[in-house]
Amino acid sequence: MAEIIQQEKGGGGKKKAKKLLPHMDMTPMVDLMMLLITFFMLTTSLSKSKIMEIMLPEKIRDPNAAPPKISASRTLNILLGPDDKIYWYPGGVDAEDYENLPPVIETDYSAEGIRALLLDRNTTLFRTINDFEQQVLEGKIRISQDSVAASISKLKSDDDTGPIVLIKAYDKADYGNFVDILDEMNICGIARYTFMDIAWYERQMVERAAGLPITPATAAN
Amino acid sequence: MPKIKLPTKSPRIDMTPMVDTFAVILIFLLLTSQMRSPEPTSVDMPFSISETPTPDFNSMTFLISNEGQVFFNVDNGPDTLLKFRREILQEMGNQYNIEFTESELRMFEKYPSPIGVPMQQMKEFLNADMSARKSMEVGIPIDSTDNQLGMWILYSRQVNPAVKATIKGDSNTEFPHIKKVLDILQEKNVNRFNLITNLEAVKINLDEIQQ
Numbered sequence: 001m002a003e004i005i006q007q008e009k010g011g012g013g014k015k016k017a018k019k020l021l022p023h024m025d026m027t028p029m030v031d032l033m034m035l036l037i038t039f040f041m042l043t044t045s046l047s048k049s050k051i052m053e054i055m056l057p058e059k060i061r062d063p064n065a066a067p068p069k070i071s072a073s074r075t076l077n078i079l080l081g082p083d084d085k086i087y088w089y090p091g092g093v094d095a096e097d098y099e100n101l102p103p104v105i106e107t108d109y110s111a112e113g114i115r116a117l118l119l120d121r122n123t124t125l126f127r128t129i130n131d132f133e134q135q136v137l138e139g140k141i142r143i144s145q146d147s148v149a150a151s152i153s154k155l156k157s158d159d160d161t162g163p164i165v166l167i168k169a170y171d172k173a174d175y176g177n178f179v180d181i182l183d184e185m186n187i188c189g190i191a192r193y194t195f196m197d198i199a200w201y202e203r204q205m206v207e208r209a210a211g212l213p214i215t216p217a218t219a220a221n
Numbered sequence: 222m223p224k225i226k227l228p229t230k231s232p233r234i235d236m237t238p239m240v241d242t243f244a245v246i247l248i249f250l251l252l253t254s255q256m257r258s259p260e261p262t263s264v265d266m267p268f269s270i271s272e273t274p275t276p277d278f279n280s281m282t283f284l285i286s287n288e289g290q291v292f293f294n295v296d297n298g299p300d301t302l303l304k305f306r307r308e309i310l311q312e313m314g315n316q317y318n319i320e321f322t323e324s325e326l327r328m329f330e331k332y333p334s335p336i337g338v339p340m341q342q343m344k345e346f347l348n349a350d351m352s353a354r355k356s357m358e359v360g361i362p363i364d365s366t367d368n369q370l371g372m373w374i375l376y377s378r379q380v381n382p383a384v385k386a387t388i389k390g391d392s393n394t395e396f397p398h399i400k401k402v403l404d405i406l407q408e409k410n411v412n413r414f415n416l417i418t419n420l421e422a423v424k425i426n427l428d429e430i431q432q
Contacts, residue, residue, distance in 0.1 A: 029240050033244060040251065052416045053271075056403065174394055179392070183271070
């Protein structure tokens with residue numbers, strides 16, 4: 001294809017044995033290489049997928065054990081609703097007062113939605129971590145790369161200003177929402193967050209806010 | 222004056238540099254990539270900012286399809302000589318009174334992708350050919366009456382105590398499907414999970430947001 005072989009006309013009477021360099025036609029080899037490359041490109045994945053670690057609280061097996069006490073003023077309840085919506089309310093629900101459920105506030109997974117809220121609540125810690133990272137980058141703090149992560153988790157565990165976020169998923173939420181909200185916790189540097197089962201009254205709060213039929217409270221809840 | 226006739230030369234292109242280039246690209250691709258193993262269901266993974274790469278061994282993967290079918294995969298451990306998969310299948314066979322032959326065990330040991338077959342059909346599945354297998358994969362039973370996924374978790378952890386749970390789900394899967402798997406894992410005292418995600422870059426500036 002790339003080469004048109006033309007017979008040289010033998011001029012003159014005497015035949016002279018020409019010394020030709022042994023020439024190899026590389027075209028088939030190029031074809032073969034192309035084929036192999038195409039094959040490998042199609043069958044392999046270049047970027048390795050990443051993992052996100054999450055720890056869930058241990059299930060309390062003893063039915064009489066009291067749930068751990070947390071201060072209501074720092075608590076932020078995030079309910080993952082249907083249609084990529086988030087409903088949140090601060091504080092706790094009074095166990096005696098189920099008639100007056102606190103109103104929920106609707107937001108979404110965008111940067112202006114839940115991220116702005118979380119950053120607003122977590123400003124102090126976020127700023128501390130940010131400053132620390134900046135100083136490491138600028139070389140003002142000289143520590144090894146390995147201990148940066150350890151120092152940040154130390155900053156997080158020492159923090160007592162940030163919110164305690166309780167994440168609860170409504171039945172109609174999807175897995176993408178779940179990963180998104182955990183990702184948002186990492187982005188905003190929330191020190192304390194956990195994932196919990198949704199309570200029956202919270203399910204009702206979501207349903208009321210989203211205009212869905214309300215499931216009555218049952219013994220199972 | 223006679224015209225000077227230039228001898229018509231054949232347009233000859235030397236292909237050698239091209240071969241060299243392709244060889245370099247080929248070697249690069251071979252070294253940087255890993256084979257994509259075929260999966261019984263296609264999942265659209267969610268995005269996160271996490272940069273931790275997926276571990277190469279010591280992980281059991283739960284692939285959860287859009288309809289809530291669960292597929293299970295576990296690796297052979299840090300050394301292929303350990304043959305963890307084989308031991309796990311043997312233990313599972315003991316539990317459900319199924320005797321696996323040597324060739325079936327070897328087939329399971331080498332099987333590259335997640336499996337979603339009830340134990341009762343496992344023998345048949347391992348002996349079937351590729352095309353017949355697809356229709357047999359209905360997902361591992363996870364009901365409380367026949368919790369085979371729990372058994373898989375139990376024996377995987379027994380055979381390889383260092384194994385870590387990894388969940389791979391579609392971002393559109395309804396959460397209750399995932400919750401069921403999480404509950405079974407927690408029943409077996411697994412509280413630390415890895416969620417498989419794709420990388421997404423997010424950069425935030427605190428001052429910009431607050432203004």
